Amino acid sequence: MVLLAQISDLHLDGSERATQRAVRTMEYLRGLATPVDALLVTGDIADHAEVAEYEEAARLLKAPFPVLMCPGNHDARGPYREVLLGEAADEAPVNRVHRVGDIAVLMCDSTIPGRDDGELDERTREWIAATLTELGGTPALVAFHHPMVNMHHPFVDSLRLRNGEELAALLSGFENVVAILTGHTHTAAASSFAGLPLRMSPSVTYALRLPWEGDEITNWEQPPGVAFHVVDENRELITHFRSVA
Ligand SMILES: [Fe+2]
Ligand SMILES: [Fe+2]
Known part of the structure; x- marks a missing residue:
C-alpha cells in the first residue's frame, strides 16, 4: 500500500494570507500520525513566477517525506528550475519520474509558456x-496541472488541457497507469478519463x-484542502479529500 498526499495551487505571492494557508497545510501534513510516503504538489506553486516566491515555496515545502512537484500556468520553467530543482534555468518542459x-509517479509539465490553458x-x-515503457508492469500515477474534462465552470473550462485526445491515445497503449491526478481547478473533484x-x-x-454558488470566482472562505490517495496491492485507488482547519 502506498499513501500519498496531494496539494495544489499555493499561489504564493508574498501575501500573509497565501503564506498562512500554506503554513497551515504543511503543519497538518507534517503532524499526521502516520507520515505519507510522498507529497505531490501539482502546480501554481508561485503566483507570479518570481524567484522570491519560489524561495518561499522551498522553505514552506520542506518536509520529512519526499515532495514531488510539477509546474502550473502561474509558474515559469526558468525560476522554477533554478530555485526548486537547483538546476540551470532552461525552457524545456519539467518532466520527472519518482x-x-x-x-511510480510521473510529474509532467502541462504548461504552455505565456498562456494559462494547457497542453x-x-x-x-x-x-x-x-517512461511508461521503461517501467514495464510497475503501477504508475500520471500527474500534471491542467485537467482535460469539462468542469461545468466557464472560467476553468476556458483554461483546460487542450489535447486530451492525444493523451487518451497515448495512454491506451499502456496497462500500468492507475490514475490521472491534476490541480488547477481550485476545487476538489473526481471524474474519469480514458477509462482511468x-x-x-x-x-x-x-x-x-x-457557478451555482454565485458569480465571484474566488472564494477565500473555504479552508485549504488536501487529497489523500491510497493505492493498494490490487492497484485500486481510493481518494479522501480533507479540509485543513
Ligand atoms: Fe491555480
Ligand atoms: Fe492553474
Missing part, C-alpha cells in the same frame, strides 16, 4: 510514453466558487 514504494506537448508525450480515475486536487489558496 519511485514511491511499489509504484502536453510532443516532448512531454514522448517522455511519458518512454481522474482526481482534481483542492487548492491551498482560495477556492473556486461554483
Whole structure:
C-alpha cells in the first residue's frame, strides 16, 4: 500500500494570507500520525513566477517525506528550475519520474509558456510514453496541472488541457497507469478519463466558487484542502479529500 498526499495551487505571492494557508497545510501534513510516503504538489506553486516566491515555496515545502512537484500556468520553467530543482534555468518542459514504494509517479509539465490553458506537448508525450515503457508492469500515477474534462465552470473550462485526445491515445497503449491526478481547478473533484480515475486536487489558496454558488470566482472562505490517495496491492485507488482547519 502506498499513501500519498496531494496539494495544489499555493499561489504564493508574498501575501500573509497565501503564506498562512500554506503554513497551515504543511503543519497538518507534517503532524499526521502516520507520515505519507510522498507529497505531490501539482502546480501554481508561485503566483507570479518570481524567484522570491519560489524561495518561499522551498522553505514552506520542506518536509520529512519526499515532495514531488510539477509546474502550473502561474509558474515559469526558468525560476522554477533554478530555485526548486537547483538546476540551470532552461525552457524545456519539467518532466520527472519518482519511485514511491511499489509504484511510480510521473510529474509532467502541462504548461504552455505565456498562456494559462494547457497542453502536453510532443516532448512531454514522448517522455511519458518512454517512461511508461521503461517501467514495464510497475503501477504508475500520471500527474500534471491542467485537467482535460469539462468542469461545468466557464472560467476553468476556458483554461483546460487542450489535447486530451492525444493523451487518451497515448495512454491506451499502456496497462500500468492507475490514475490521472491534476490541480488547477481550485476545487476538489473526481471524474474519469480514458477509462482511468481522474482526481482534481483542492487548492491551498482560495477556492473556486461554483457557478451555482454565485458569480465571484474566488472564494477565500473555504479552508485549504488536501487529497489523500491510497493505492493498494490490487492497484485500486481510493481518494479522501480533507479540509485543513
Ligand atoms: Fe491555480
Ligand atoms: Fe492553474
